[in-house]
Amino acid sequence: MVGITQDRAAWLARNVLPHEAALRAWLRQKYALGIEVDDVVQETYAILAALASVDQIRNPRSYAFQTAHSLILAHLRRSKIVSIRRASDLELQGALSDTPSPEQVAQDRDELENVARVLSDLPAKVREVFLLRRVHGLSQRETAERLGISENSVEKRVSQGIRALLATFGRGGKRGAKSLEDEEAPRRRDKDSE
């Protein structure tokens, strides 16, 4: 089995993705420990994706933080330069408040509105693909037919859209026009052209 189930992806989307910005902010404070924030976030997702079941997780936010915390501890154990003071920098307390912030509550409440906003914020070419694929439920092939573009272009725009979403979540769900505007321009890593 490659990848994760739709159920697990949905669980992560609801319960972890919205806390990712806070997790990154906390990890960034530990930057002095020699942690690559992206690495820890990716490994955290890998662990959460590989769990046999998430039914018992009552507080996914805490669980994600604790997972990241244990990853950093493992990292510190492996590196030989850890001093006692440095290890004590790694306080998990404070990062874990079980009561979500008022912003978080507001954000959760407006979840569908957030979905709408996230879609609205996508660059035009990406947005038209996502509207057909995700709002109207067409397949990529049908989307390509409807727009009169190649399936390769649709696939590429889906990838661009996902990157834009990831950037938005990493930033805390705020409108992030800055990093999205330039999606229209060819990206340096893209090999195939439209």
Add this chain to the structure above:
Amino acid sequence: MSQSSDTPDDLTGNPIDASGADWVARLDRGALNAAEAERLSAWLAADVRHQGALARAQSAFAYLDRARALGAHFTGEAFAEAPMWAPPVPTALPAPSRRALLAGGAAVAASVAGAAVFGPGLYDRLFPKTPAQVYLSKKGEVKLVSLTDESTLTLNTHSRVDVDYTGDRRSVELREGEVMFSVAKDQERPLSVVAGDLEVRAVGTSFMVRNIEGRPPEVLVQEGMVDVVYRTQPSSLVRAAANTRVTAHGIGVGARLTKAAVSAATVARETAWRQGMIAFEGVSLATAAAEFSRYSETRIVIDDAAIATTTITGLFEADNPAGFSHAVAGSLGLKVETGPGFVRLYAE
């Protein structure tokens, strides 16, 4: 949460995250060929961070699972001036219903796991004279059924349909509940849906049929054109286009059908249950409570008539009456009491 954009981790530039997004886009397109599958497996095996990046990109894509609830009229433009919905409720949907209703979008899982080996299609081929196939949904469940002709039925909570495709027409009987039909075009074999005394005939279109005890049977056309007829009165036939509601009034000889135009937004709202959601626009709390009782054993109790007649607007998770009650209490300044099998809304 107050990060500046010059933070040490470049959120868009991480090459592993970019590859994860590429793979999810590829998986969403359709099944991988052997070479691609091998490449993905090798990539995942190479580094645990790759597995995490794939999971993360998949969850970002899954975040948009709810986008269908926005409805076909959503364009994504001028959104700031026109907020769509009042408070949705933040809690998880149970796995089964989501899995069922997301089956269409589950290309990621399905393309990798391989096609289902046994379905109604094979069954029909093995047993061509089979009587009607019965599909049921439990309370609180939304179930997607794919038929052999690529038509799909989405059963709302507590519904039952009998499907008989053996004759020269495609026959479906809605015994109880509410079902959205998306009919594959076939001029030779029209599809007919019987719901009580109503019959709906379609060639290729999408529409919803309701047959709920205590309410008049109803047809809501989303796309295309259907004919609706009172089975006992062939002259009652009406032809209904998209965004039309046909309602049956009365029974027996005096029965008649009425036809009314509705907005696309209304159609979207009334079919929001397909995403596990209930949408209300200006309905009383009493009506909303009754609607929730179709989906959940937990009753919403409102003793105070003044509260019961208060109207609300919003999009809510169908299987979460408690979450709904808390959201309503929060915005109307009410209190919530939770007990075994009920949630009570009251004023202080």
